[in-house]
Amino acid sequence: MEASSLPAELWRLILAYLPLADLGRCCLVCHAWRELVLSLDSTRWRQLCLGYPEWRHPNWPRRPHQAPPSWREALRQQALASRTWTQNGAELHSSTCLHLFRRRKDRKVWHVGSVPGHGYETLRGALATAGPYDRLLLHPGIYEEQAEVTLKVPVEIVGMGKLGDVALLVSFDQQCPTARLCNLVLMPAWFSPVVYKTSSGHVQLDNCNFEGCQLHVRGPGTCQARFCSFAQGSSAHFLGVAISLMDSCEFSGGDSASVTVEGPPVSERSWACKHLAALAKMLPVSTVSGQDAKDNLGGVSPRDSDLEDWTKQDMDWETGWTKSKPFNGDLLSGQEGTVIEEDSMDMSSDSGDEEKVENRSNISYTLPYEHHGLAHLSEPRKPDFSMFPVLLSLSAELQRDAEAQELANSVQGCLLRNCLLHDGKGGVHLCNHAQARLEANVFRGLNYAVRCIQYAKIVMLRNEVSGCRASGVFLRLSAQGLIAENNIHSNGEAGLDIRKGANPVILCNRIHSGLRSGIVVLGNGKGSIRSNQIYSNKEAGVYILFNGNPVVSGNHIFQGLAAGIAVNENGRGLITGNVIRQNQWGGVDIRRGGDPILRNNLICHGYSDGVVVGERGRGLIEGNHIYGNRGCGVWVMLSSLPQLIGNYITHNRMYGLAVFCRKDLTGSAGSERGGGERERGGQENFHEEGELLAWESDMDSEDERFSTRRPITVALVENNCISQNGDILQTTVLKPLMSDSLAVENEKNAKLN
Numbered sequence: 001m002e003a004s005s006l007p008a009e010l011w012r013l014i015l016a017y018l019p020l021a022d023l024g025r026c027c028l029v030c031h032a033w034r035e036l037v038l039s040l041d042s043t044r045w046r047q048l049c050l051g052y053p054e055w056r057h058p059n060w061p062r063r064p065h066q067a068p069p070s071w072r073e074a075l076r077q078q079a080l081a082s083r084t085w086t087q088n089g090a091e092l093h094s095s096t097c098l099h100l101f102r103r104r105k106d107r108k109v110w111h112v113g114s115v116p117g118h119g120y121e122t123l124r125g126a127l128a129t130a131g132p133y134d135r136l137l138l139h140p141g142i143y144e145e146q147a148e149v150t151l152k153v154p155v156e157i158v159g160m161g162k163l164g165d166v167a168l169l170v171s172f173d174q175q176c177p178t179a180r181l182c183n184l185v186l187m188p189a190w191f192s193p194v195v196y197k198t199s200s201g202h203v204q205l206d207n208c209n210f211e212g213c214q215l216h217v218r219g220p221g222t223c224q225a226r227f228c229s230f231a232q233g234s235s236a237h238f239l240g241v242a243i244s245l246m247d248s249c250e251f252s253g254g255d256s257a258s259v260t261v262e263g264p265p266v267s268e269r270s271w272a273c274k275h276l277a278a279l280a281k282m283l284p285v286s287t288v289s290g291q292d293a294k295d296n297l298g299g300v301s302p303r304d305s306d307l308e309d310w311t312k313q314d315m316d317w318e319t320g321w322t323k324s325k326p327f328n329g330d331l332l333s334g335q336e337g338t339v340i341e342e343d344s345m346d347m348s349s350d351s352g353d354e355e356k357v358e359n360r361s362n363i364s365y366t367l368p369y370e371h372h373g374l375a376h377l378s379e380p381r382k383p384d385f386s387m388f389p390v391l392l393s394l395s396a397e398l399q400r401d402a403e404a405q406e407l408a409n410s411v412q413g414c415l416l417r418n419c420l421l422h423d424g425k426g427g428v429h430l431c432n433h434a435q436a437r438l439e440a441n442v443f444r445g446l447n448y449a450v451r452c453i454q455y456a457k458i459v460m461l462r463n464e465v466s467g468c469r470a471s472g473v474f475l476r477l478s479a480q481g482l483i484a485e486n487n488i489h490s491n492g493e494a495g496l497d498i499r500k501g502a503n504p505v506i507l508c509n510r511i512h513s514g515l516r517s518g519i520v521v522l523g524n525g526k527g528s529i530r531s532n533q534i535y536s537n538k539e540a541g542v543y544i545l546f547n548g549n550p551v552v553s554g555n556h557i558f559q560g561l562a563a564g565i566a567v568n569e570n571g572r573g574l575i576t577g578n579v580i581r582q583n584q585w586g587g588v589d590i591r592r593g594g595d596p597i598l599r600n601n602l603i604c605h606g607y608s609d610g611v612v613v614g615e616r617g618r619g620l621i622e623g624n625h626i627y628g629n630r631g632c633g634v635w636v637m638l639s640s641l642p643q644l645i646g647n648y649i650t651h652n653r654m655y656g657l658a659v660f661c662r663k664d665l666t667g668s669a670g671s672e673r674g675g676g677e678r679e680r681g682g683q684e685n686f687h688e689e690g691e692l693l694a695w696e697s698d699m700d701s702e703d704e705r706f707s708t709r710r711p712i713t714v715a716l717v718e719n720n721c722i723s724q725n726g727d728i729l730q731t732t733v734l735k736p737l738m739s740d741s742l743a744v745e746n747e748k749n750a751k752l753n
Helices: 008-015 020-027 031-038 041-051 071-082 123-129 271-282 307-324 355-359 394-400 402-409 662-669 675-698 735-741
Strands: 109-112 134-138 141-144 149-151 155-159 166-169 172-174 178-182 185-187 194-198 202-206 209-211 214-218 222-226 229-231 235-239 243-247 250-252 257-262 339-341 364-366 413-417 420-422 426-431 435-439 442-444 448-452 457-461 464-466 473-475 480-484 487-489 496-498 503-507 510-512 519-521 528-530 533-535 542-544 551-553 556-558 565-567 574-576 579-581 588-590 597-599 602-604 611-613 620-622 625-627 634-637 643-645 648-650 655-660 715-718 721-723 727-731 742-744 750-752
Touching (some): 008 031, 020 031, 041 071, 071 222, 123 134, 123 149, 185 194, 214 222, 243 271, 257 435, 394 402, 402 480, 402 503, 448 457, 496 503, 655 721
Parallel strands (some): 134 155, 141 166, 172 194, 209 229, 222 243, 229 250, 235 257, 243 413, 250 420, 413 435, 420 442, 426 448, 435 457, 464 487, 487 510, 496 519, 503 528, 510 533, 528 551, 542 565, 551 574, 574 597, 579 602, 588 611, 620 643, 625 648, 634 655, 643 715, 648 721, 721 750
Antiparallel strands (some): 339 364
16 A cells, blocks of 8 residues: 555544554555655654653653654653563473474463452562562552562563552662662661661662662672662662663762762673663663753853854853953954053943053054064064963863763763653762763752762763752862863862862863852862853952862853952962853962962963962963953962063053052052952952862871972062053062062063053
């Protein structure tokens, strides 16, 4: 029969009555029939997908009201995943007939419960009779066993009716190669909080509710849990697992971590490990996205926007911001002069501007190179203000970093994907060389989302971490891993907390709207922090202290309510190639023994100073472009010992370089705009005193605290371009004091009126 003999609408109406098996056969008739069957995606395929009581909505638990891209594909993935537990059963099901006539034995179905005329009264009695791979159908009711139930043969236990109709107060001990539990409510027996444990076989859990109980999996055992709910303090514990998969599960209301992974993965080449690894790579991962919220970044929502478009969104916004404030000439190679308008530096109107700034607010400056005498300076090169450097994508970063690429491709340990963890104490806890991989999960309303300690290794991709009462992601004690393309926001403490030798790779994340800092590195913490967007945090975007020594490269750090990067309390670090802009306090704040390398950054358009080197601050500040700040370009305390070499300090509202004694803060800096911020920063910067109490125990090495790269006894200002600032150079100290601790080599610094 030709498909064209009837209207397509009538064919769809006829095909909508067919069961799943017949729809599959119709797809094999011809291409026209296949297209007709596929066109039923939003009708018949949706009805079939939602019609199975043992399956939940494909987007549960994160977005149960949002339809999947394809209901047919979701149904196919559900069917494939639900059969994993039988992948090793083909030979076991074979009969003993001749090879040519070998066939599979039929699986028997045993009824349990109050079934008139047949069935078993108790679950234990049915298990004693069941053969390998038989199915036990539990009729609605509550089943309780007074002793531990041992599973000695592969078996499938399925609850009939809706989820919640069948409840088990049973403690299972699996001693068989594989088993499956489906559509059950599991509650703890009176003698043990553990409702299921396995140490050698594979268990598959589909559409089950765990209430006030625990799941224990010990390697080489494996587990696959899908569409399960862990409520009322329930948790999952994995010890030395080679691989286990928790897909689309919900965790809530726990007094401890919802998922605990402990111990190194046990080397295992079993069929379950192979199938789970293949399934993990085959199943699609939906990103955490939404369309219901917008922020001030060009209408893009940092909380709910598609994570794959973050880099493009930031580039578009910044490009638009740059174009909206055009210069009357571009600083390109070979250009004869530069024209810069004063209002291009103004980020907001202020009636208290200095009189001379007001008088020249509408003047354009033309700066031919031959007039300001910079021809003799071969280095540093002139800055290019035409566009901010764009953030690298994750794929570009992984191509540059083989170790990070290996982490991104690894599938080992416990794998959580598309899960929702909320309203409890902790999310995922890793310790003692454990490994885990977290993809596209939502962590919300917890004390902490992820805690990784004791040489554990974690891979976090495309997760949302928000509303944590403490830090979102916590790494310490030599923990490692890859944290990439996550949306980390609105947490009570730092978005990421790196301590005690932890050394993660942090790429392409959004870290914003935190009640304190974006990233904190302390206590000999390390890490490579690259290509992230860090913005709108109440304290420093990146806070380095107590011998923290990270590499901070290629990030955009902007619109913070304090400093962009703060380096205090003997913190160190290599800070290079970042765009630090529009922060309320200094773009970079160095004090109290901070000794970073600050190189080739754009520090611009801040509401206070560009770089602040406070009391006992140190560091190498080289090759940076510091421009358009409303305070000073560089603000230096006399007791500090920085080295300023080859920087461009231009078009700042106040001084290009200001040097102060503490006694002159009130009289000199306090009267200027931004002085209040500096004074607060020198006394109690970023709520430091409260943080010192919590972090003083993390100072592992007292000897390293006072070590520097080389002995520095005098501050150095050399080979800088300091031009077109409110005032070029300001010092409030006496010349003898200045010569003792600050060497300003005027003949090597270009200063233009």
